[in-house]
Amino acid sequence: MTQTRLNRRLTTLDSTFLYFEKAEQPMHIGGCMLYEGLISRDDLARTLLGRLHRLPRYRQKVVFPPFTLTHPTWEDDPDFDIANHLDEVTLPAPADDRVLAEVGGRVYAGMLDRAHPLWKLILLQGRADGNTAVVWKIHHAMIDGVSGVDLTMVLHDLTADAEPPAAPAAPWQPQPLPDPISLLQDAVRDRLTEAVQSLTDSAFRLLRPTELGDRARQITGAATTALPSLIEPAPPTPFNAPLSTERRFAWQALPFAEIRAIRSALGGTVNDLVLTILSGALGRYLRSHGHRTDGVELRAMCPVSMRRPDERGALGNLVSVMIAPLFVGIVDPVERLAAERAAMEQLKSQDQAGGLYSLQQLLNGIPAAWQAFAGQLTVPQTLFNTVSTNIPGPQIPLYLAGRRLLHWIPLGICSTNVGLFVAILSYDQRLTFGLTFDPRLLPDGWCLATCLAESFAELRGAAERLEPQAFTKTAASAPEATATAGR
Numbered sequence: 001m002t003q004t005r006l007n008r009r010l011t012t013l014d015s016t017f018l019y020f021e022k023a024e025q026p027m028h029i030g031g032c033m034l035y036e037g038l039i040s041r042d043d044l045a046r047t048l049l050g051r052l053h054r055l056p057r058y059r060q061k062v063v064f065p066p067f068t069l070t071h072p073t074w075e076d077d078p079d080f081d082i083a084n085h086l087d088e089v090t091l092p093a094p095a096d097d098r099v100l101a102e103v104g105g106r107v108y109a110g111m112l113d114r115a116h117p118l119w120k121l122i123l124l125q126g127r128a129d130g131n132t133a134v135v136w137k138i139h140h141a142m143i144d145g146v147s148g149v150d151l152t153m154v155l156h157d158l159t160a161d162a163e164p165p166a167a168p169a170a171p172w173q174p175q176p177l178p179d180p181i182s183l184l185q186d187a188v189r190d191r192l193t194e195a196v197q198s199l200t201d202s203a204f205r206l207l208r209p210t211e212l213g214d215r216a217r218q219i220t221g222a223a224t225t226a227l228p229s230l231i232e233p234a235p236p237t238p239f240n241a242p243l244s245t246e247r248r249f250a251w252q253a254l255p256f257a258e259i260r261a262i263r264s265a266l267g268g269t270v271n272d273l274v275l276t277i278l279s280g281a282l283g284r285y286l287r288s289h290g291h292r293t294d295g296v297e298l299r300a301m302c303p304v305s306m307r308r309p310d311e312r313g314a315l316g317n318l319v320s321v322m323i324a325p326l327f328v329g330i331v332d333p334v335e336r337l338a339a340e341r342a343a344m345e346q347l348k349s350q351d352q353a354g355g356l357y358s359l360q361q362l363l364n365g366i367p368a369a370w371q372a373f374a375g376q377l378t379v380p381q382t383l384f385n386t387v388s389t390n391i392p393g394p395q396i397p398l399y400l401a402g403r404r405l406l407h408w409i410p411l412g413i414c415s416t417n418v419g420l421f422v423a424i425l426s427y428d429q430r431l432t433f434g435l436t437f438d439p440r441l442l443p444d445g446w447c448l449a450t451c452l453a454e455s456f457a458e459l460r461g462a463a464e465r466l467e468p469q470a471f472t473k474t475a476a477s478a479p480e481a482t483a484t485a486g487r
Helices: 012-019 041-049 097-108 145-155 180-206 209-231 256-266 270-288 333-349 352-365 368-375 445-466 469-477
Strands: 028-035 060-063 073-076 086-090 119-125 132-139 248-255 298-305 319-326 386-392 403-411 420-427 430-437
Touching: 012 352, 012 368, 028 097, 041 086, 041 119, 086 097, 097 119, 097 132, 097 248, 097 445, 145 386, 248 256, 248 403, 248 445, 256 270, 256 430, 256 445, 256 469, 270 298, 270 319, 270 333, 270 386, 270 420, 270 430, 270 445, 319 333, 319 352, 333 352, 333 445, 403 420, 430 445, 445 469
Parallel strands: 086 119, 298 386, 386 420, 403 430
Antiparallel strands: 028 132, 028 403, 060 073, 119 132, 248 430, 298 319, 420 430
């Protein structure tokens, strides 16, 4: 990750994750990372301390201005102590994947302490295989999925024997926390600057009627494609209900080479295949629990990165969304893929993500205090059933403290009436579906993980029948994947 100047004041979108946070809706994302061999707490602390100069945000906390006049700022924490950000837990017997998911889900639940920088790592020791798991919790106000991968790359090495990064020229000296008067002055100045900038931008748009027309068409197109979701609530499911404070996770890892082979045989993008596998799995799960799926289309909110290449490393959130249909009622995998492809191509052609991103920018004009107040209201959410985010990661192994990262299980947020978050991450020739869920709403998450494997297998079978030669090349090279889930 290149050294990029970080913004001091949170953006409207970054701040939203703070304003909408509640006990039953903690707004951190993260992952469960499984490393080869033993990593001690001292090893982890030493590795992190040797890289914090490359991660200034890791030593900054959120400070709110008086009266919530504008959004909060990131300020150096003068009392920063790495001990506040590292915990260690020993897994009970049999210390397998199921126990890891149970205990890991418990430590992943719960809000981060805003008195400190908004991140935490929990080592899970005692696995039967001798490996070490680490649950990472990082507030969504700090990162999105893409910047989270960037941050992970900074903390890891590309080889087991890599030299540690060069030490900084001078020891870190935190800037003193601003006093309330300074915070108020900064807030007033920034708010006035934003108002002037907004007026200036609006004035110049009037001088560019073509640009203004394009933006209006973009917003209109997005509103038109999203209109069905606004008018008609998403179909009810067992995992769409008020949340508890509990969290668990499960996962299913698939060989990425075979995903590519399926794409070669059947067409579509990797994301089309991901949605096809997910919708097939959800259909199987619902039918196995006595729910009819004939003609049912669930909805997934799919984050879309709006980050330009020159914005990599900037942290924060630069995302829009698309509301994608999940055709859980289509049993035939090839037919289901065709339906997903057609739906996603239509959403892309209408630039739903771009239009919703433009609409999102209109929130910048709403006072921060109003946004903070709105965030604490409890309003039922019926637009979508789940969240599905597909994040590209490195296809080579990473190392932490000399230990290879074997598996990277992405974890997400369960938010209002959405008790299932599906994060998909490609890493080291695997495509891993990480399921974060509320066990009160989805008590058998591993059943859904098994449904993912079955949905993948039926799609793979259909592709292999059409183009068997595409799979002969992958059989010998595919890493162990599905066997690692739920062992």
